[in-house]
Amino acid sequence: MVGNGTEVVLFLLGVRINKLTAVHRWLPVIRSLAPMLKELSEDAESGLIASRTQLYGARELTLLQYWSSVGQLMDFAHGPTHRKVWQDFYRFATRGSEVGIWHETFIVPAGRYESIYGNVPLSGLATHGGLTPIGRRNDSARARLGTPE
16 A cells, blocks of 8 residues: 555664673663653554664664654654653763664655565554555556656
C-alpha cells in the first residue's frame, strides 16, 4: 500500500558507546530510551506510527521512528518525558566523551511512501499503512509511487 497522508516523518536516533568500560556513563543513557518508547506506544495520539530498535555491533544502538507529523515529534521533544531524559543525558554523558548521541530527521511531504516486505516480519510503516503487494516483474516503484519515468 502506498501511503497518502499529508506527511510522514522518519526520525533516527543513535546512541554510540565510545568507551565500553564506562558503563556508569552509557548505561543510564540507554536505559532512558525504554520509558520514552513506552509512553509513546501507549498514547495513540502521540503521533508515533511505529518504532524499531537496531543494534550495530557492540557500540551503537539506533532507533528508527516513524511519525505522523513534525508537529507531533516536536511536541514530544519539548515535553516533560523527553526533557527529563535530556537532562539526565547531560548529567551522565557530558563529563567526557564516553557516550554520544546523534539524530537525523527526514520529512516526507505528501506522505508518499511504500512498504514492501518479503518473508520478513512487518515493521516500520508496514505496521501502519499496510503493504504494497509484490507485483509482476515489470511493476516498478516509480509506477507505484506515481513518479515520472
